[in-house]
Structure formats: structure tokens, C-alpha cells
Amino acid sequence: MRQALLVTFLVVGSISFLIGSWLALIDWMDAIATGFYRSNYLEMVLEVLALAAYGYLSLRFIKSRLTHM
Numbered sequence: 001m002r003q004a005l006l007v008t009f010l011v012v013g014s015i016s017f018l019i020g021s022w023l024a025l026i027d028w029m030d031a032i033a034t035g036f037y038r039s040n041y042l043e044m045v046l047e048v049l050a051l052a053a054y055g056y057l058s059l060r061f062i063k064s065r066l067t068h069m
Contacts (some may be wrong), residue, residue, distance in 0.1 A: 024051060
């Protein structure tokens with residue numbers, strides 16, 4: 001029972017983070033298309049760093065899980 005609950009939380013959490021990252025990426029591309037970053041360079045840098053950090057940490061997590069299988 002406890003393992004099933006843990007797996008459920010992991011799946012729901014993973015899907016939530018995936019949806020959040022896709023929404024952030026779509027927002028980033030929309031802001032580039034509308035020219036929002038011409039006046040807000042700091043926000044552009046922070047968003048790019050957040051997306052890159054999330055991608056890097058996701059790949060590290062996946063790599064660590066695949067080596068233990």
C-alpha cells in the first residue's frame with residue numbers, strides 16, 4: 001500500500017512538473033515573439049536559466065534512475 005502511494009505521488013508530481021515546464025517554455029516563446037524581452041532583459045535571463053536548470057536536473061535524474069535498473 002505504501003509503495004503504491006509513493007508511485008502515485010511520483011507519477012502525479014512528474015506529470016505536474018512536465019506540464020509546468022511546457023507552459024513555461026510556451027510562455028517564453030510567446031514573450032520572444034511579442035518582443036517582451038526587448039525591455040526586460042533580466043526577466044529573459046532568469047527564465048532561460050530556470051528552464052535550463054530544470055532541463056539539466058531532469059536529465060540527471062533520469063540518467064541516475066536508468067543506471068540503477
